[in-house]
Amino acid sequence: MADQVKCLYCGKKIPADSAHCPECGAVSHFQERGYRAGVRRKFIFWFVLLVIFCAIMIVWFPR
Numbered sequence: 220m221a222d223q224v225k226c227l228y229c230g231k232k233i234p235a236d237s238a239h240c241p242e243c244g245a246v247s248h249f250q251e252r253g254y255r256a257g258v259r260r261k262f263i264f265w266f267v268l269l270v271i272f273c274a275i276m277i278v279w280f281p282r
């Protein structure tokens with residue numbers, strides 16, 4: 220039997236291992252740690268890309 224947790228958004232009981240609430244579709248905050256670590260890595264990747272883009276714009280922006 221899977222553990223059940225309360226959805227943070229709608230308060231309905233949802234399986235602890237589900238990625239999304241089946242009632243309201245919100246992302247579950249009780250899921251495996253690996254998923255959130257992956258999201259954070261993806262965020263850092265896009266942040267670094269944005270910083271590099273800004274640096275290029277600062278250097279090459281016509282004055």
Ligand SMILES: [Zn+2]
Nearest residue numbers: 226229240243
């Ligand atoms: Zn919900």
